Amino acid sequence: MRLPEHAAHAIRRLERAGFEAWAVGGCVRDSLRGVEPHDWDLCTSASPAQMQAVFADARVLTTGLRHGTLTVLTDGGPLEITTYRTEGGYSDGRHPDGVRFVTDIREDLARRDFTVGAMAWHPERGLCDPFGGQTDLKNGVLRAVGDADTRFQEDALRILRGLRFASKLGFAIEPETAAAMRRQVHRLDCIAAERIREELTGLLCGRYVQRTLMAYADLITSALPELAPMQGCQQQNPHHLYDVWEHTVRAVGQVPAEPVLRWAMLLHDSGKPACKTVDEQGIGHFRGHPRASLALSRKLLPRLRFSSADTERILLLVERHDTPLGDNEKLVRRSLSRIGEARFRDLLAIKKGDAVGQGTSRNYVAQLFETEALLNRVLAQEQCFSLRQLAVNGTDLQALGLRGRPVGEMLHALLDAVIDGQTDNRRETLLRLARTRMEEQHDK
Template sequence: MMEQANRILTVLEEAGYEAYIIGGAVRDILMHQKPHDFDIVTSARPNTVIEVLRGQDIQTTDLVGKSFGVVVATLEGKQYEIATYRTERYGADSHRPEEIAYADTLEEDVLRRDFTVNGMAMNRFGEVIDLVGGRRDIKHKTLRTIGNAQQRFEEDALRLFRACRFVAKLDFLPTEDLLEAMPKAFHRVPGLSLERVRSELDRLMLEPAVAKGLDVLVQSRLAECSCRVVENGVAREVPILPELYHLVNLPQEKDFHEFDGWYHTLAVVSHTEPDLTLRWGALLHDVAKGMPTVRAVVNGRLTDRGHDTLGAEMTETLLTRLGYPKSFVRRVAWIVKNHMRFHYFVQNGEANEKKWIRK
């Protein structure tokens, strides 16, 4: 895909316009990873992009929409989004800009973006244009916003969830400024749609350093915010994951658990293969621990008898609230309800887990 992307850059540059690969592809190349797609920015306006590319027999469509200054080109069966330099002004909407204006320079376009590691450009000769310190942050494995962190999050509240996901995707640590700015933008989260938030959560759950991303989500208290769903024209608030925070610093019996309830949960999730059902099951397997109806002290030991059954009920409630399909909810709840049985089979070699599963 790199060769085709460079062809697009060359065609636009030879027509007299600036053009660069931008964002995640540049980051991935610098991190010695294979990019999955290539986004391009240019000084050319959308109609000019279409005219220039079609003049070189490159197929274009208007897949994203001229209102966003984006044209889609197809080369050898692969699609490339080509965006005109732009600036954005945000208003009441928590995610979409209220006004988009074309810009004249790469710098103006870069400064509207979210994180430094996503704000680098590359020309057709492979030279990196880094106006925001992205290379430095890759070297130090740091996630940093471009410009003022609070402003970036208030512009687009979905960036709060993207911050958690990129921490998990890149295995980076967020800056102190980023973490301090997050709660200051929580007032924008209720304007986000449940669909968008759920999509970010699912992507986070499948990332390599999932435990790091989940820790930011919960410890920042972002998980306790609410988003919204619109039904029959009426908006309704939907709590995201408030059930998780009580696990933070939750004591567990030291004879059986090295960590508190939350870090035990993160350890289980991080040792689970990246399957959405399994990782949600791992995240919620102890969600009922510490609840008043199950937490007790018996013979001087902390116990949570029945947390598997109550946890399954809580799992059904929260996943249904988040709009997951019934079949998915049932599978995850089954894992939560039966996770203590798996412990039994690990500890008892003579037990027949296949016979139990067939039941």
């Protein structure tokens, strides 16, 4: 393991001043996994005031200094350097009531959440690993540091962080750690909604998301209780091999690891349990489930403080996930006119994931690839599907004598005629058609 120069230089400066310093936490874990860390964090025996003195000539940020963290801005990137510390009580179940600065690195490591993140490394002294983090890392195990219940009582968000790590790294959660997560999961009620959203988004975008969603469905639906009815909701339908939850889990893993797509896939069938009916032949039906899923999503997304842009995009995908995009160029142009290319491609991804997640729909998947080919052909040929592409504009229609709202109405009527193949997209042709329609309206 080799430190980048800006981190090694900071350690040398601190140690020349008489203090101990180590690289710590996620950067050590990732380096031992052979993954390049995104950033580097250091810890030191120097007090906050002593750190400031050591880096008096450097560019620093002191916003975290009350909790012992100084951010040093270097050419190699920002370095967060934190004084060794232990933490007091957690009255709010999230933040320490206070911190106590200490001089022993092992005391500092003991306050951390999981053993794989409770390791430190020094260029000369090597690895400091008092809790067996390296062994757990090699074995792919996520284990709480010390008493697991205490760790999650201190900060319940660690429960979701553990699930995010499991999804990202593919690690198994050690049984007693998982049991403590379940015992303490009620404490998530104390956590800010946006922090829950961030951790769940990381989980959903993990490489091992399907495994994690299936293994820890009870923990996830504790954070998202609206989704609990999906578990065990049998579909009883020849188009589906799995219950609603397992179908959803399989579908989530089939779309690109982009947050909006993964959230839309998680929510697309959330309304199914409320819509389920069974006919006389024992076949399950879920009529109106896109509308029910949309209503549920409209409540859940604001609760988790999604941005308005992401909310709008997710809601469109949930609402339209079952709406055909078109099996010919005319219908594809019509869909493009309504939602545009970006959302069209989003919906293609959602529909492919949905179809694969059913476990039965190879023919439908093939049809979706045909729809994608139609889309690419329409775009490559620059076929008209928007007012921007129309060969006439409002000024042209005003020259014919139209004013106000009729201008927009006529433009949309002309666009519809082009999309439906009733006329070509040439200026002369469109102006002739506009004159004809104006005359027809006048005669009425």
